[in-house]
Amino acid sequence: MSSPAPSTLHRPVLAGVSLASLCVMILGASLLPVPYVIESPGPAIDVLGDYEDEKILTIDGGDEHPTYPTDGELMMTTVSVDGGPGYRVTAAEVLVAWFDGTRSVLPRELLYPEDQSAEESSLETSVQMSTSQQDAVAVALDELDIPYEDTVIVAGVETGAPADGVLEPGDRVLRINGESASDTAGFQALAAATPAGQDVEMTVEREGEEQTLQVPTEQADGKPRMGIVLGAGHDFPIDVGISVGDVGGPSAGTMFALSVYDELTPGALTGGKDIAGTGTIDAEGAVGAIGGIRQKMVGARDAGADYFLAPAENCDEVTGHVPDGLAVVKVSTFEEARHAVETIGSTGSTDDLPTCSS
Incomplete structure (x- = not known):
């Protein structure tokens, strides 16, 4: 009786290796991150x-x-x-x-x-x-x-930003660098006018008490950045x-x-x-x-x-x-x-x- 040809012996082995490789590739692809939520x-x-x-x-x-x-x-x-x-x-x-x-x-x-x-999304x-x-x-x-009454509040503080741990969401803004403003844009302008390298002095009301805080900054596009968002808020009687x-x-x-x-x-x-x-x-x-x-x-x-x-x-x-x-x-x-x-x-x-x- 003659022995099987070498090529005949190799076919099952090659098929098995190919199948295993394909499975590995499919498994690897399934674990790759994809752009969906x-x-x-x-x-x-x-x-x-x-x-x-x-x-x-x-x-x-x-x-x-x-x-x-x-x-x-x-x-x-x-x-x-x-x-x-x-x-x-x-x-x-x-x-x-x-x-x-x-x-x-x-x-x-x-x-x-x-x-x-992730920090920007959280903010x-x-x-x-x-x-x-x-x-x-x-x-x-x-x-x-x-x-x-309508007012301006700290609507959010970015995690890890200079203001993190100093200001809190909900703080009512009273003055920036000793000056007041009538709206959000006015307070943003006062903050942006702070000289480079200096803290922003913010006077806020928190839980009914007035506080004056020194808020560190970092430079971003040539302007001081605290890492906060100011927004329209309200001063309630309760x-x-x-x-x-x-x-x-x-x-x-x-x-x-x-x-x-x-x-x-x-x-x-x-x-x-x-x-x-x-x-x-x-x-x-x-x-x-x-x-x-x-x-x-x-x-x-x-x-x-x-x-x-x-x-x-x-x-x-x-x-x-x-x-x-x-x-x-x-x-x-x-x-x-x-x-x-x-x-x-x-x-x-x-x-x-x-x-x-x-």
């Missing part, structure tokens, strides 16, 4: 309750503006995003998320500028959160005819604190405004119901669109909410994606959101309220 449902947080062992909303209005006990829940909803600045996702992670109905895969450039750093979301809180309180006080840890962004504005209004009015606005929602809010009370609303509805349902307030501008994304057991009401203003919560609280029904499909 993955949005997943985040926690739904009751603004009337606690978060990370700390009360979220604290209000001290003194004898003139007392607070009242409330009941039920007003939940702000969040989205967890993987793949942002400083954090890349792999092809394998994207593939898994693609087949998960509760998550979304988006091109990274839709959410983040190409050259944005941006911090500014958005600070501004949304200011506007939310203003809208609630407008509804209650409680007057307040002390309002909102603490949600490291959660950032502007999308909780509507739920903040409802919660402040609830605590400053007798009775429970919700009637004891568990209501979640989302939506930016501006100083005029307009409710704006947000991102990740499908994930936020899932998060609300998982947290036990029975009702959900959605910005009217997001209705195209809501229709056909409402989780079972969740009733969604569309709102476009604070007045509409307040009316929806009051109606749900008193009737337990959304039958007479507008929806994204009506």
